[in-house]
Amino acid sequence: xxxxxxxxxxxxxxxxxxxxxxxxxxxxxxxxxxxxxxxxxxxxxxxxxxxxxxxxxxxxxxxxxxxxxxxxxxxxxxxxxxxxxxxxxxxxxxxxxxxxxxxxxx
Amino acid sequence: xxxxxxxxxxxxxxxxxxxxxxxxxxxxxxxxxxxxxxxxxxxxxxxxxxxxxxxxxxxxxxxxxxxxxxxxxxxxxxxxxxxxxxxxxxxxxxxxxxxxxxxxxx
DNA sequence: ATAACAGTTCTATAATTCTAGAACTGTGTG
DNA sequence: CACACAGTTCTAGAATTATAGAACTGTTAT
Numbered sequence: 001x002x003x004x005x006x007x008x009x010x011x012x013x014x015x016x017x018x019x020x021x022x023x024x025x026x027x028x029x030x031x032x033x034x035x036x037x038x039x040x041x042x043x044x045x046x047x048x049x050x051x052x053x054x055x056x057x058x059x060x061x062x063x064x065x066x067x068x069x070x071x072x073x074x075x076x077x078x079x080x081x082x083x084x085x086x087x088x089x090x091x092x093x094x095x096x097x098x099x100x101x102x103x104x105x106x
Numbered sequence: 107x108x109x110x111x112x113x114x115x116x117x118x119x120x121x122x123x124x125x126x127x128x129x130x131x132x133x134x135x136x137x138x139x140x141x142x143x144x145x146x147x148x149x150x151x152x153x154x155x156x157x158x159x160x161x162x163x164x165x166x167x168x169x170x171x172x173x174x175x176x177x178x179x180x181x182x183x184x185x186x187x188x189x190x191x192x193x194x195x196x197x198x199x200x201x202x203x204x205x206x207x208x209x210x211x212x
Numbered sequence: 213a214t215a216a217c218a219g220t221t222c223t224a225t226a227a228t229t230c231t232a233g234a235a236c237t238g239t240g241t242g
Numbered sequence: 243c244a245c246a247c248a249g250t251t252c253t254a255g256a257a258t259t260a261t262a263g264a265a266c267t268g269t270t271a272t
Contacts, residue, residue, distance in 0.1 A: 096194070
Protein backbone atom coordinates (compact mmCIF):
# COMPACT_ATOMS: atom_id res chain seq x y z
CA UNK A 1 0.00 0.00 0.00
CA UNK A 2 2.79 2.43 0.81
CA UNK A 3 4.41 1.69 -2.49
CA UNK A 4 1.14 2.27 -4.28
CA UNK A 5 0.68 5.65 -2.59
CA UNK A 6 4.32 6.50 -3.16
CA UNK A 7 3.86 7.43 -6.79
CA UNK A 8 2.76 11.05 -7.33
CA UNK A 9 0.26 10.20 -10.04
CA UNK A 10 -1.31 7.49 -7.94
CA UNK A 11 -1.47 9.72 -4.89
CA UNK A 12 -3.36 12.29 -6.96
CA UNK A 13 -5.76 9.62 -8.14
CA UNK A 14 -6.21 8.46 -4.57
CA UNK A 15 -6.89 11.98 -3.30
CA UNK A 16 -9.33 12.64 -6.10
CA UNK A 17 -11.20 9.44 -5.33
CA UNK A 18 -11.27 10.22 -1.64
CA UNK A 19 -12.72 13.62 -2.37
CA UNK A 20 -15.45 12.59 -4.74
CA UNK A 21 -16.40 8.97 -4.39
CA UNK A 22 -19.11 7.73 -2.13
CA UNK A 23 -19.51 4.34 -0.49
CA UNK A 24 -22.65 2.27 -0.54
CA UNK A 25 -25.53 4.28 0.81
CA UNK A 26 -28.85 3.18 2.23
CA UNK A 27 -31.75 5.53 1.72
CA UNK A 28 -34.46 6.14 4.34
CA UNK A 29 -36.76 3.69 2.64
CA UNK A 30 -34.13 0.99 3.00
CA UNK A 31 -33.23 1.11 -0.62
CA UNK A 32 -29.58 0.31 -1.14
CA UNK A 33 -27.97 2.61 -3.61
CA UNK A 34 -24.81 1.28 -5.16
CA UNK A 35 -21.45 2.92 -4.81
CA UNK A 36 -21.12 6.13 -6.71
CA UNK A 37 -17.88 7.53 -7.96
CA UNK A 38 -16.03 8.68 -11.01
CA UNK A 39 -15.41 6.56 -14.04
CA UNK A 40 -11.94 5.77 -15.29
CA UNK A 41 -12.37 8.44 -17.91
CA UNK A 42 -13.30 11.04 -15.31
CA UNK A 43 -10.30 10.11 -13.20
CA UNK A 44 -8.19 10.45 -16.30
CA UNK A 45 -9.60 13.90 -17.11
CA UNK A 46 -9.16 15.12 -13.58
CA UNK A 47 -5.68 13.79 -13.00
CA UNK A 48 -4.08 14.51 -16.34
CA UNK A 49 -5.87 17.79 -16.88
CA UNK A 50 -7.53 16.84 -20.13
CA UNK A 51 -4.87 14.83 -21.86
CA UNK A 52 -6.36 11.44 -22.28
CA UNK A 53 -3.71 8.81 -21.78
CA UNK A 54 -6.10 6.22 -20.48
CA UNK A 55 -3.57 3.44 -20.63
CA UNK A 56 -1.35 5.09 -18.04
CA UNK A 57 -4.26 5.82 -15.72
CA UNK A 58 -5.52 2.30 -16.17
CA UNK A 59 -2.11 1.04 -15.17
CA UNK A 60 -2.06 3.12 -11.99
CA UNK A 61 -5.62 2.21 -11.10
CA UNK A 62 -4.65 -1.42 -11.35
CA UNK A 63 -1.76 -0.85 -8.98
CA UNK A 64 -4.03 0.85 -6.48
CA UNK A 65 -6.55 -1.92 -6.80
CA UNK A 66 -3.92 -4.64 -6.40
CA UNK A 67 -2.73 -2.87 -3.27
CA UNK A 68 -6.28 -3.06 -1.98
CA UNK A 69 -6.71 0.68 -1.67
CA UNK A 70 -9.47 1.17 -4.19
CA UNK A 71 -12.38 -0.73 -5.61
CA UNK A 72 -13.67 -0.82 -9.14
CA UNK A 73 -17.06 -1.95 -10.22
CA UNK A 74 -18.41 -2.44 -13.68
CA UNK A 75 -21.50 -0.43 -14.47
CA UNK A 76 -22.62 -0.84 -18.01
CA UNK A 77 -19.99 0.59 -20.28
CA UNK A 78 -18.08 2.22 -17.45
CA UNK A 79 -16.00 1.33 -14.44
CA UNK A 80 -16.91 3.15 -11.25
CA UNK A 81 -13.95 3.81 -8.94
CA UNK A 82 -13.99 4.27 -5.22
CA UNK A 83 -11.61 4.06 -2.30
CA UNK A 84 -11.68 1.14 0.07
CA UNK A 85 -12.13 3.20 3.22
CA UNK A 86 -11.75 0.23 5.49
CA UNK A 87 -8.34 -0.56 4.05
CA UNK A 88 -7.29 3.04 4.46
CA UNK A 89 -8.43 2.98 8.07
CA UNK A 90 -6.40 -0.16 8.68
CA UNK A 91 -3.36 1.47 7.15
CA UNK A 92 -3.81 4.51 9.36
CA UNK A 93 -4.12 2.25 12.39
CA UNK A 94 -0.86 0.57 11.47
CA UNK A 95 0.87 3.94 11.59
CA UNK A 96 -0.86 5.16 14.73
CA UNK A 97 -1.39 2.12 16.93
CA UNK A 98 -3.33 2.45 20.14
CA UNK A 99 -0.99 3.65 22.90
CA UNK A 100 -1.73 0.65 25.11
CA UNK A 101 -0.69 -1.69 22.32
CA UNK A 102 2.93 -0.57 22.31
CA UNK A 103 5.38 -1.96 24.81
CA UNK A 104 7.58 0.04 27.12
CA UNK A 105 11.03 0.55 25.80
CA UNK A 106 12.97 2.42 28.49
CA UNK B 107 6.79 9.51 3.05
CA UNK B 108 4.71 6.89 1.31
CA UNK B 109 7.43 6.35 -1.22
CA UNK B 110 9.98 5.99 1.56
CA UNK B 111 7.88 3.36 3.31
CA UNK B 112 7.13 1.66 0.02
CA UNK B 113 10.47 -0.09 -0.19
CA UNK B 114 10.59 -3.43 1.68
CA UNK B 115 14.04 -2.83 3.11
CA UNK B 116 13.09 0.59 4.35
CA UNK B 117 9.86 -0.67 5.85
CA UNK B 118 11.86 -3.23 7.80
CA UNK B 119 14.21 -0.56 9.02
CA UNK B 120 11.26 1.57 10.00
CA UNK B 121 9.59 -1.24 11.90
CA UNK B 122 12.81 -2.11 13.66
CA UNK B 123 13.29 1.49 14.73
CA UNK B 124 9.72 1.75 15.91
CA UNK B 125 10.18 -1.35 18.02
CA UNK B 126 13.43 -0.45 19.67
CA UNK B 127 14.10 3.25 19.65
CA UNK B 128 13.08 5.58 22.38
CA UNK B 129 12.30 9.28 22.22
CA UNK B 130 13.67 11.89 24.54
CA UNK B 131 12.82 10.95 28.10
CA UNK B 132 12.67 13.06 31.22
CA UNK B 133 13.51 11.26 34.46
CA UNK B 134 11.67 11.94 37.74
CA UNK B 135 14.45 14.26 38.87
CA UNK B 136 13.90 16.36 35.75
CA UNK B 137 17.03 15.11 34.10
CA UNK B 138 16.61 14.97 30.35
CA UNK B 139 18.00 11.80 28.88
CA UNK B 140 18.80 12.01 25.22
CA UNK B 141 17.17 9.87 22.59
CA UNK B 142 18.25 6.27 22.68
CA UNK B 143 18.17 3.97 19.75
CA UNK B 144 20.22 1.69 17.58
CA UNK B 145 23.28 2.77 15.69
CA UNK B 146 23.51 2.47 11.93
CA UNK B 147 25.59 -0.65 12.42
CA UNK B 148 22.95 -2.22 14.63
CA UNK B 149 20.24 -1.41 12.11
CA UNK B 150 22.42 -2.98 9.48
CA UNK B 151 22.95 -6.16 11.52
CA UNK B 152 19.28 -6.46 12.34
CA UNK B 153 17.93 -5.78 8.88
CA UNK B 154 20.40 -7.66 6.75
CA UNK B 155 20.82 -10.53 9.16
CA UNK B 156 24.53 -10.16 9.66
CA UNK B 157 25.71 -9.27 6.18
CA UNK B 158 27.22 -5.89 6.52
CA UNK B 159 26.45 -3.82 3.47
CA UNK B 160 26.51 -0.53 5.31
CA UNK B 161 26.38 1.53 2.17
CA UNK B 162 22.97 0.18 1.22
CA UNK B 163 21.58 0.71 4.70
CA UNK B 164 23.06 4.18 4.78
CA UNK B 165 21.30 4.92 1.50
CA UNK B 166 17.96 3.79 2.86
CA UNK B 167 18.40 5.62 6.13
CA UNK B 168 19.04 8.78 4.18
CA UNK B 169 15.84 8.27 2.22
CA UNK B 170 13.87 7.79 5.42
CA UNK B 171 15.49 10.85 6.93
CA UNK B 172 14.85 12.97 3.84
CA UNK B 173 11.23 11.90 4.01
CA UNK B 174 11.15 13.15 7.59
CA UNK B 175 10.25 9.80 9.06
CA UNK B 176 13.35 9.22 11.14
CA UNK B 177 15.93 11.25 12.99
CA UNK B 178 19.63 10.64 13.26
CA UNK B 179 21.89 12.13 15.84
CA UNK B 180 25.62 11.94 16.10
CA UNK B 181 26.89 10.48 19.33
CA UNK B 182 30.64 10.20 19.36
CA UNK B 183 31.68 7.72 16.75
CA UNK B 184 28.14 6.52 16.11
CA UNK B 185 24.85 7.71 14.70
CA UNK B 186 21.81 7.03 16.84
CA UNK B 187 18.64 6.39 14.85
CA UNK B 188 15.08 6.95 15.94
CA UNK B 189 11.67 7.45 14.40
CA UNK B 190 10.04 10.85 14.25
CA UNK B 191 6.85 9.85 15.99
CA UNK B 192 5.22 13.17 15.40
CA UNK B 193 5.69 12.84 11.66
CA UNK B 194 4.26 9.33 11.76
CA UNK B 195 1.27 10.60 13.67
CA UNK B 196 0.69 13.30 11.10
CA UNK B 197 0.87 10.74 8.33
CA UNK B 198 -1.66 8.56 10.11
CA UNK B 199 -3.92 11.56 10.53
CA UNK B 200 -3.72 12.24 6.82
CA UNK B 201 -5.03 8.76 6.14
CA UNK B 202 -7.68 8.81 8.85
CA UNK B 203 -8.91 12.38 9.09
CA UNK B 204 -11.40 13.36 11.74
CA UNK B 205 -14.92 12.57 10.51
CA UNK B 206 -16.08 16.17 10.99
CA UNK B 207 -13.30 17.38 8.73
CA UNK B 208 -14.61 15.61 5.65
CA UNK B 209 -17.41 17.07 3.60
CA UNK B 210 -20.63 15.37 2.67
CA UNK B 211 -20.58 13.77 -0.73
CA UNK B 212 -24.04 12.33 -1.28
C1' DA C 213 -24.28 -5.89 -38.17
C1' DT C 214 -21.67 -1.77 -37.91
C1' DA C 215 -20.01 1.82 -35.44
C1' DA C 216 -18.72 4.51 -31.51
C1' DC C 217 -17.20 4.41 -26.97
C1' DA C 218 -14.84 2.92 -22.36
C1' DG C 219 -11.18 0.45 -20.62
C1' DT C 220 -7.66 -3.04 -20.62
C1' DT C 221 -3.59 -5.35 -22.15
C1' DC C 222 0.55 -5.51 -24.89
C1' DT C 223 4.91 -3.59 -26.37
C1' DA C 224 9.01 -0.98 -26.30
C1' DT C 225 11.35 2.79 -24.52
C1' DA C 226 12.56 6.02 -20.98
C1' DA C 227 13.35 6.99 -16.36
C1' DT C 228 13.98 5.91 -11.81
C1' DT C 229 15.70 3.34 -8.09
C1' DC C 230 18.25 -0.30 -5.71
C1' DT C 231 22.56 -2.63 -4.78
C1' DA C 232 27.18 -3.24 -3.37
C1' DG C 233 32.02 -2.43 -3.89
C1' DA C 234 35.62 1.29 -3.46
C1' DA C 235 37.16 5.43 -1.87
C1' DC C 236 36.54 9.02 1.46
C1' DT C 237 35.50 11.67 6.18
C1' DG C 238 35.48 12.10 10.74
C1' DT C 239 36.15 10.13 15.63
C1' DG C 240 38.36 7.85 19.28
C1' DT C 241 42.42 4.86 20.78
C1' DG C 242 47.12 2.74 21.42
C1' DC D 243 50.99 10.12 14.78
C1' DA D 244 49.21 5.95 13.05
C1' DC D 245 45.53 2.95 13.20
C1' DA D 246 41.08 0.90 13.61
C1' DC D 247 36.36 1.91 13.48
C1' DA D 248 31.57 3.89 12.06
C1' DG D 249 29.27 5.93 8.39
C1' DT D 250 28.87 8.52 4.18
C1' DT D 251 29.51 9.42 -0.59
C1' DC D 252 30.81 7.98 -5.17
C1' DT D 253 30.36 4.92 -9.05
C1' DA D 254 28.67 1.50 -12.10
C1' DG D 255 25.61 -1.87 -13.20
C1' DA D 256 21.23 -4.40 -12.38
C1' DA D 257 16.51 -4.33 -11.66
C1' DT D 258 12.27 -2.31 -11.30
C1' DT D 259 8.78 0.86 -12.68
C1' DA D 260 6.46 4.56 -15.46
C1' DT D 261 4.95 6.20 -19.94
C1' DA D 262 2.33 6.27 -24.05
C1' DG D 263 1.11 4.41 -28.46
C1' DA D 264 -1.20 0.33 -30.74
C1' DA D 265 -4.00 -3.42 -30.67
C1' DC D 266 -7.66 -5.75 -28.29
C1' DT D 267 -12.27 -6.76 -25.44
C1' DG D 268 -16.64 -5.82 -24.23
C1' DT D 269 -20.83 -2.72 -24.18
C1' DT D 270 -24.34 0.32 -25.98
C1' DA D 271 -26.57 2.71 -29.77
C1' DT D 272 -27.88 3.25 -34.75
